[in-house]
Amino acid sequence: xxxxxxxxxxxxxxxxxxxxxxxxxxxxxxxxxxxxxxxxxxxxxxxxxxxxxxxxxxxxxxxxxxxxxxxxxxxxxxxxxxxxxxxxxxxxxxxxxxxxxxxxxxxxxxxxxxxxxxxxxxxxxxxxxxxxxxxxxxxxxxxxxxxxxxxxxxxxxxxxxxxxxxxxxxxxxxxxxxxxxxxxxxxxxxxxxxxxxxxxxxxxxxxxxxxxxxxxxxxxxxxxxxxxxxxxxxxxxxxxxxxxxxxxxxxxxxxxxxxxxxxxxxxxxxxxxxxxxxxxxxxxxxxxxxxxxxxxxxxxxxxxxxxxxxxxxxxxxxxxxxxxxxxxxxxxxxxxxxxxxxxxxxxxxxxxxxxxxxxxxxxxxxxxxxxxxxxxxxx
Amino acid sequence: xxxxxxxxxxxxxxxxxxxxxxxxxxxxxxxxxxxxxxxxxxxxxxxxxxxxxxxxxxxxxxxxxxxxxxxxxxxxxxxxxxxxxxxxxxxxxxxxxxxxxxxxxxxxxxxxxxxxxxxxxxxxxxxxxxxxxxxxxxxxxxxxxxxxxxxxxxxxxxxxxxxxxxxxxxxxxxxxxxxxxxxxxxxxxxxxxxxxxxxxxxxxxxxxxxxxxxxxxxxxxxxxxxxxxxxxxxxxxxxxxxxxxxxxxxxxxxxxxxxxxxxxxxxxxxxxxxxxxxxxxxxxxxxxxxxxxxxxxxxxxxx
Numbered sequence: 001x002x003x004x005x006x007x008x009x010x011x012x013x014x015x016x017x018x019x020x021x022x023x024x025x026x027x028x029x030x031x032x033x034x035x036x037x038x039x040x041x042x043x044x045x046x047x048x049x050x051x052x053x054x055x056x057x058x059x060x061x062x063x064x065x066x067x068x069x070x071x072x073x074x075x076x077x078x079x080x081x082x083x084x085x086x087x088x089x090x091x092x093x094x095x096x097x098x099x100x101x102x103x104x105x106x107x108x109x110x111x112x113x114x115x116x117x118x119x120x121x122x123x124x125x126x127x128x129x130x131x132x133x134x135x136x137x138x139x140x141x142x143x144x145x146x147x148x149x150x151x152x153x154x155x156x157x158x159x160x161x162x163x164x165x166x167x168x169x170x171x172x173x174x175x176x177x178x179x180x181x182x183x184x185x186x187x188x189x190x191x192x193x194x195x196x197x198x199x200x201x202x203x204x205x206x207x208x209x210x211x212x213x214x215x216x217x218x219x220x221x222x223x224x225x226x227x228x229x230x231x232x233x234x235x236x237x238x239x240x241x242x243x244x245x246x247x248x249x250x251x252x253x254x255x256x257x258x259x260x261x262x263x264x265x266x267x268x269x270x271x272x273x274x275x276x277x278x279x280x281x282x283x284x285x286x287x288x289x290x291x292x293x294x295x296x297x298x299x300x301x302x303x304x305x306x307x308x309x310x311x312x313x314x315x316x317x318x319x320x321x322x323x324x325x326x327x328x329x330x331x332x333x334x335x336x337x338x339x340x341x342x343x344x345x346x347x348x349x350x351x352x353x354x355x356x357x358x359x360x361x362x363x364x365x366x367x368x369x370x371x372x373x374x375x376x377x378x379x
Numbered sequence: 380x381x382x383x384x385x386x387x388x389x390x391x392x393x394x395x396x397x398x399x400x401x402x403x404x405x406x407x408x409x410x411x412x413x414x415x416x417x418x419x420x421x422x423x424x425x426x427x428x429x430x431x432x433x434x435x436x437x438x439x440x441x442x443x444x445x446x447x448x449x450x451x452x453x454x455x456x457x458x459x460x461x462x463x464x465x466x467x468x469x470x471x472x473x474x475x476x477x478x479x480x481x482x483x484x485x486x487x488x489x490x491x492x493x494x495x496x497x498x499x500x501x502x503x504x505x506x507x508x509x510x511x512x513x514x515x516x517x518x519x520x521x522x523x524x525x526x527x528x529x530x531x532x533x534x535x536x537x538x539x540x541x542x543x544x545x546x547x548x549x550x551x552x553x554x555x556x557x558x559x560x561x562x563x564x565x566x567x568x569x570x571x572x573x574x575x576x577x578x579x580x581x582x583x584x585x586x587x588x589x590x591x592x593x594x595x596x597x598x599x600x601x602x603x604x605x606x607x608x609x610x611x612x613x614x615x616x617x618x619x620x621x622x623x624x625x626x627x628x629x630x631x632x633x634x635x636x637x638x639x640x641x642x643x644x645x646x647x648x649x650x651x652x653x654x655x656x657x658x659x660x661x662x663x664x665x666x667x668x669x670x671x672x673x674x675x676x677x678x679x680x681x682x
Contacts, residue, residue: 034429034432034433034436034444034445034446035445035446036439036445036446036447037439037443037445089644089645091643091644091645091647092644098443115441115442118441119441189544195625196645197641197645197646198645231630231631234629234630235547235629235630236546236547236628236629236630237630240626243521247521247522247525247526247527247528248525248526248527249525249526249527249546249547362440363438363439363440363441363442363647364438364440366442366646366647366648367438367646367647367648367651370641370642370645370646370647370648371646373641373645373646374460374638374641374646375460377630377633377637377641378460378461378463378464378633378638379460379631
């Protein structure tokens with residue numbers, strides 16, 4: 001069989017171009033993507049929704065970041081479906097929101113809450129609508145007025161974690177409790193640093209006595225030198241801390257506290273061979289939060305979902321699944337029990353008043369830090 | 380005829396005698412073809428245009444990438460570090476391509492000439508694993524080769540030594556690339572071997588060539604198109620790859636693909652990332668043109 005009648009290449013191209021151009025124009029006209037626009041200095045906060053079922057819940061989170069049985073329970077109790085999708089980075093999440101995708105609930109990291117709020121992309125959350133609000137917003141709670149969200153007007157705290165060092169006690173016996181342990185010759189070529197621009201720079205900055213958010217050229221130069229000096233002890237840069245430790249490739253790992261707890265309590269056969277320290281120079285502390293985008297179609301269901309997740313028994317379930325502490329008052333003791341052998345991996349209230357948090361930086365500052373990190377990894 | 384066209388897109392359809400078609404049928408095909416063409420134009424070409432435009436853009440203070448008319452992003456590319464990365468990636472990609480060729484050719488040869496009725500089964504056995512995501516296969520490798528993984532446990536179990544550190548080395552990165560892309564080499568080589576007239580080999584032997592000379596003088600030239608095509612198909616994605624270096628690499632195996640990926644994620648510098656992408660594309664296109672011209676000229680001379 002011979003191929004069908006040839007459509008002339010030119011007419012095909014012309015037709016396709018016309019159709020494609022229409023699609024492209026429609027896209028360009030619908031949003032002002034990539035055209036310069038300075039955000040207004042003050043955005044009015046979109047109003048909070050009432051907590052009542054107004055449709056299925058469109059959920060947008062890191063993969064595997066809540067106990068599936070908890071989500072099933074919510075579906076059963078409220079008779080709604082939870083439509084899940086995942087992001088693999090904050091930048092990815094932000095890009096999707098920017099493109100106009102509609103989600104009912106998102107789980108941003110602290111500084112992204114600040115950014116989303118400043119740009120009017122998230123709506124207010126009225127604490128009076130949440131029956132369990134007193135679990136996180138009780139008198140004296142750090143979250144009544146956290147650094148990233150004035151009066152917690154648009155966010156409810158989800159998890160909290162610190163960055164420290166996990167190590168194998170059966171392989172290494174010369175830990176000093178300092179970030180210098182990531183240069184420990186006893187574990188040369190068995191040390192991993194997190195493949196994360198902020199965390200890696202912060203670790204070096206703390207050693208040098210600088211702010212974790214430093215973007216000063218001179219300080220970044222020193223950070224770079226310090227990090228390059230670490231390379232001869234390093235096996236790799238990787239954020240897959242749990243698996244690197246579990247597989248035995250790492251003896252010392254720059255690590256997130258929750259990942260360590262998961263490794264020790266949930267994964268390995270001999271937990272006594274694993275320990276965690278929060279270095280004395282300071283440890284970055286970070287929080288994740290729940291937030292409701294301004295363009296959410298079912299903000300009422302999202303409010304109910306947040307309220308549901310704040311129930312102490314639900315928080316306990318999630319903590320036992322995630323191994324990250326939740327700042328939910330009545331659930332905190334159960335996490336303390338879980339990490340009683342490695343209290344350094346817990347984050348208590350006193351830890352929260354901490355200057356070492358990753359703040360929202362300007363684009364030029366981020367780019368300077370990125371250039372430093374690139375040069376470290378490339379050299 | 381149809382297969383010939385698929386292999387050589389440049390083949391002249393005009394050579395066929397012109398036939399009259401009813402206008403209706405032409406229009407039907409036109410409509411059917413317009414949709415995929417629009418798809419390509421709308422989503423492939425338009426995205427490319429955005430990347431090119433962004434490469435002259437800048438990042439606003441709030442982190443949003445916007446169009447502009449600056450060449451600063453291209454000027455920023457003149458950086459020793461980036462050049463070094465490019466050379467490293469080039470080295471890995473060349474090594475990957477050569478190793479792929481050395482592995483793929485015998486495999487394709489064995490299947491095409493000695494596969495008999497199992498040919499299709501064997502090809503399926505090679506292709507099916509590639510239906511699994513590249514990422515998953517890389518993870519599987521790291522589980523296999525880790526210090527306390529299956530291979531090292533076996534080595535320790537048989538008292539052959541204390542185990543070997545495979546992971547987080549340049550060799551692991553190249554190994555990952557070879558595994559990731561080898562199927563792109565096997566298939567074109569297999570196709571050209573399959574199409575080759577086996578009697579040519581017999582003729583070579585009849586003319587008192589040894590097996591090696593027959594191979595070099597007959598088989599290899601006859602399948603050169605497949606081999607060159609396969610090399611191109613392996614080289615290009617290997618050069619731009621970032622997954623292998625990220626999952627199997629060490630502290631000093633950062634590749635150009637990782638660099639570009641970083642600009643779009645943590646670096647929040649889409650314009651710089653776009654400039655890198657465009658430069659890479661231009662460089663690779665030039666490379667490809669020279670390569671294709673070189674190989675096709677040689678092919679013509681030998682005909």
